[in-house]
Amino acid sequence: MNDIESVKAIKGGEFLIRETAADSVFIPEEWNEEQLMIAETCDNFLAQHVKPYLHRIDEQEEGLMSHLMDEAGALGLLGISVPEEYGGFGKDFKTSMLVTEKLGAGNSFSVAFSAHSGIGTLPILYYGNDAQKQKYIPKLASGEWKGAYCLTEPSSGSDANSGKARAKLSEDGKHYLITGQKMWITNAGFADVFTVFAKIDNDENLSAFIVEKDFEGLTLNSEEHKMGIKGSSTRQVFFNDCKVPVENLLSDRQNGFKIAVNILNIGRMKLGGGTVGASKEVIGLAVRYANEREQFGRAISKYGAIRYKLAQQAILTYASESAVYRASQNMEEATEMLVASGLNETQAKLKGTEQFAIEAAIIKVHSSETLDYVVDEGVQIYGGMGYSAEAPMDRAYRDSRINRIFEGTNEINRMLTVDMMLKRALKGELDLMGPAQKVAGELMSIPDFGSADEETLFSKEKKYIANFKKAILMVAGAAVQKLMTQLGKEQEVLMNLADMLIELYVSESLQLRVEKLVSMCGEDSCKEQLDIMRVYINDAAEKIAKAGKEALNYFAEGDEKRMMLMGLKRYTKTEDINSTQARRNIAAKLITEEKYCF
C-alpha cells in the first residue's frame, strides 16, 4: 500500500488503497497566466455587474438575471468548456472549474450561471446527436438561449428514477407528448431550452428530451418563495401533452437516468468549486469587518475567539479547494487516457467523470458543509450586524444552505460514496480485499511503536494518512463482513464510513498540495499552509476515530470489537500539536492581508 507507483493514480476511489505522489497532483498555485486572466475577468464581472445589484437581483427585478446572463455570455463565460466547433472556447475542466469557483462568489447569479452552463447545457453537449448540438449548443454557449434541467418532481427527489412524468408517441409518430409536473426548476422563469426527463409509456427507466419553451403544452408556475438564493428563478414546470418533436429525444430511449446521474457527477464536482469561491468571498468580508469593528477599544480581530473562527474558516476552505482541484485534474487525466485509447472525446469525458464519481460526492459534501461553517461563523463575527438584512452575511447565510440539498442531498452523497466504493470492489475494479486483509493481519501483530525512518517535513502526516486508510479498511471490511447485504440499510453506519472516507480524501489532498507547494516555493513561504495542514489533519484524525468508533460499537462485539477499537485508536493516533498557536498564525496572515490569501 505504501509503494508510490510510477503511473499516476488515475482510477477513482483508489485513494483508499494507494499512495499518491505530490508532484502528480494539480494545485491551484499552478494556474497559468491565461487562466489567471480568465479568473480576473470573472472577478471584474462580479464586481461591476453583480455585486452592486445583489439586492435588485434578490428581488427578481424583471429581466435583470437574464440580462446578467447575456453579459456573462458576451464575455464568453458561458462557453468556457464548450468545444470551439460549437461556439465555445474549448477550455479544459480545471479552467471551467476556476470560472465556477470565481463566479461562485456571486450569490444567486452563481446559481443561474451554474445551472445554465452545467445541467442546462451539458446533457445536450454530451448526449446530443450532431443536429441537436448544432441547433442548441452555440446558442447556449453564447447565452442567446438560456438552459434549464427538469428532473425533480413533487414526489420524486432523491429517488429520481421514480418520476411520474410520462411521454407517449403521437398517433402520427412525429411527436412525443409529455405529461407531468417538474419541481424546483432553476432558471425556469427565463429559460429557452429545458432538458426534461420522463418515462416513455411504461418504461422502467427515464428518457431525456430537449424541450423548447415555446413548445405547445409547456406552462410555468409562479416563482417559489425560498429561504435563500432568492434571485435565482425557481419554478414548477407543467407539461400537458407537451408536443416534442421525435428528433428531440436526447440519446437513446431509457438512457435518461444514466444522463441524469452522469451530469450530476459533474454538477457535484462543480458545486465544490462554486462553494469554495463563496467561502473565500465570505472570509474576505468577515476579516475586513473584524478589522474595522472595535469593541473594548480594540478591533475584534485582535481577540482570540474571533481569530479562531477566521483561521478555521480558512483551514476548511483551503482543504476543500485542495480536493476540488486534485479531483478535477484526475478527471482530466482519465479523460485524456480514454481519448488516447480510442474513445471519442464526449464519451471519454463522461467515462472520466464517472470514474471519479466517488470523489465528486466527497467534494460535494465537504465543500457545502465547509461553506455552511464559513457563513455561520461569518454571521457570528458580524455579531448583531450579522443578523441584519442590511449586511451581506444575512444573504450569504441563507444562500449557502441549499448546497447541502441540491445536486443530491449530502445524505445521498454520503451513501453513494460508500456504495460506489464497495460496488467497485465487488466488480473487481478496486482491490479493497487484499489491503483490508493485510490490515486485519496487522491488527493481530505487535503494534508499530513509531518508525525508525528518517523524519522529514511531511513524514508524520504521511504516516497519519496511511493509518487513516488502514482505519477505514478495517472498519469497512468488518462492516461488510458483519452486516453483509444488510449494510445498505444501515444508514448510520454508511454515514460513519462516508465521514471517514471524506476526511481521508480531503486530508490527503491537502497534504499533497502543501508538499507540492513547498517543493515549488520553499518551506519559508509556506508557513501558514503547513499550519493549515497540521491542524486539519489532527482534527481529521479525531473525526475518523469518532465515526469509526460509532460504527464498531454498533455492529462489532466481544474480543473482536475490543481489538478493533484498539486498532482504531492506533490508526488515528497523532502527536499533539499546538493548534492554538497554529490558528493564530493563520489568522494573523488573514488579518494583515484583509482577504482570503492562501
Add this chain to the structure above:
Amino acid sequence: MKILICISQVPDTSTKIVLKDNNTLVNSQGVTFVINPYDEWYALVRALELKESGIANEIHLVTVGKADTEPIIRKALALGGDQAVRIDADSNDPYLTAFYIAEYAKSIGYDLILCGKESIDYNNGIVGAMVAALLDIDYIGFAAGIQIENNVAVVKREIEGGEETDICNLPLVISCQKGVAEARIPNMRGIMAARTRPLNVIAPSVQSPVTAILSYELPPAKAGVKIIKPENMDELVNLLHTEAKVI
C-alpha cells in the same frame, strides 16, 4: 491612423506597501500588479473605441519594464491591442521612461499617443508631456473626452469651475483621465487571441536617468478622531491651538 498607448505596471490599489532594504526599495513579494488604471480604463479603451468606429486602424502598446511586466501587457492585448513592445529596462525615472518611449515612437511614427494622466504608484504625471517634448509634437494633459475627425483632435478638459475644449492637429500626445471612456473587461475571445498577438522585446537606447529615489517613507498612521461635546468649546479651542496647531 496608428495609435500608441503607453502602459505601465502598478501595484493593485488594495496593496499594502511594505518597504525593504532600509526603506530604499518597495517589497514586491506577494504584490498583485495591474495595468495602471488611467492607462487601461481611459487611454486604451478610448483607442479601442476609435478603432471600432473606423477612425483608427492599428493600436500598439508600449511599456518600459522587465519580463515581469509581460502579464499586464498580455492583458492589454486581451483587451484589444494589436501588438505590443516591451522596452527591456527598469525605470522609475520619468525622464528615462519618456526618453525610451519617444525613441521607440520616433522609429515607427504615430498619429496619436495616449497615456494615463499619471501612474498610481509614483504619481509623477509627466511622462506624457515629456514624450511630446522629446518628439517635438503637441501635448494635451488631463483629457476628459477625446474626439478625432479629419486628423484633428477635439479634447475636453475639466478646469476650475467649467470645461475647456482644445482643438489640435495630429500628431499629438494626450494624457487621459475619467470621462474619456468606460472600463472594459477582457472577454474570452480577447484573452485567447492575446497569446497570438506580437509582443516584441527591444533593448533600450542608451541614456541616464535624471532623478534617483533615495528612500521611501510610509505615511504616518492615521490618528484617532477626538469627539468634543458642543458645550466644551474651551477644550476645542485649546486642542486646536496646542495639538492641531491650526489656530
